[in-house]
Amino acid sequence: MNPTRDAVRLGDEVAEALSVGRPVVALESTIISHGMPYPDNVAMAREVEGIVREGGAVPATIAVLDGVPRVGLGDDELELLAGGGGGRGVLKASVRDLPYVMARGLHGATTVAATMRLASLAGIEVFVTGGLGGVHRGAAESFDVSADLTELAATPVTVVCAGVKSILDIGLTLETLETNGVPVLVDGSDEFPAFYSRSSGFAAPSRVDGADEVAAVVSAARSLGLTSGVVVAHPVPVADEIPASAIGAVIDRALGELGERGITGKDVTPYLLSRIVELTDGAxxxxxxxxVRANARLGAAVAVALVPHPASGLAR
Structure with missing residues (x-):
């Protein structure tokens, strides 16, 4: 069985781009369905696709609709995922959930891990998201570790993000990525970013400056036969960051509410992100x-840089 042909349906624009070797950038759908309120979520999704196009690449938002993994969505499908088109029944789907969602003919918004898996099946090398999942605080008792880390260890997709979500244990997440042999690059900074903040208190495992340097590292990883993903952490723009000192107290308050409200498992991250929006008055x-806008610009540039040069056969 050919999993690309049989399990994944490519949108027309994406299929054409892949067939002729044009750069394509994968985009997740959980950020649309579970990461932001409507209508900000659908406006963001459309804008990010536009940014990828402006950067010279083809956007491929990924989701499961009516049980079919879709790579490249139309405007009406984005609206459905956002909740404005009858998409209230959209499930949050990680890798383990994909078989169930497919077999039952359901709608599923793909997490980072699931998006990586489907992007790889489609032959897409670059994926843009907001922040990575990782080791949750208190994981020594809860064993709550994101499947994102497992997928990064096994799937050769380059993930452009703003670092690990600030609600997580960043130090343990970086240690886990190191153990799993996942290259972690930070673009333009000597410090690993923490999603809302440019500062996390942890040094950058490896620093790069710009898309060409990212592409050179990715190309070297592939030449070695590494089958892991590559993390590219792109710090939030200075003008838009929330300093770590300010967001830390907010996160601690939101985390403290989890036990009081009995929130566990896959409901933790959506609750925390929503609650943090409330506590920061939308900031x-x-x-x-x-x-996400900034990551899309870098991701498009990386995808373009990875396209082989016609004359040399090497990435630009």
Missing amino acids: SLATNIAL
């Missing part, structure tokens, strides 16, 4: 949108 949402 965290504005920062989230700004960092």
Whole structure:
């Protein structure tokens, strides 16, 4: 069985781009369905697709609709995922959920892990998201570790993000990525970013400056036969960041409410992100949108840089 042909349906624009070797950038759908309120979510999705196009690449938003993994969505499908088109029944789908969502003919918004898996099946090398999942605080007791880390260890997709979500244990997440042999690059900074903030208190595992340097590292990883993903952490723009000192108290308050409200498992991250928006009077949402825009610009540039040069056969 050919999983690309049989399990994944490519949108017409994406299929054409892949067939002729044009750069394509994958985009997740959980950020649309579960990461932001309507209508900010659908406006952000459309804008990010536009930014990828402006950067010279083809956007491929990924989701499961009526049980079919879709790589490249139309405007009406984005609206459905956002909740404005009858999409209230959209499930949050990680890798383990994909078989169930497919078999039952359901709608599923793909997490970072699931988006990586489907992007890889489609032959897409670059994926843009907001922030990575990772090791949750208190994981020594809860064993709550995101499937994003497992997928990064096994799937050769380059993930452009704003670092690890600030609600997580960033130090343990970086240690896990190191253990799993996942290259972690930070663009333009010697410090690893923390989603809302440019500062996390942890040094950049490896610094790069610009898309060409990112592409050179990715190309070297592939030449070695590494089958892991590559993390490219792109700090939130200075003008849009929330300093770590300011967001830390907000996160601690939101985390403290989890136990009181009995929130566990896959409901934790959506609750925390929504609650942080409330506690910051919308400032965290504005920062989230700004960092996704910035990541889309870098991701498009990386995808373009990875396209082989016609004369030499090497990435530009």
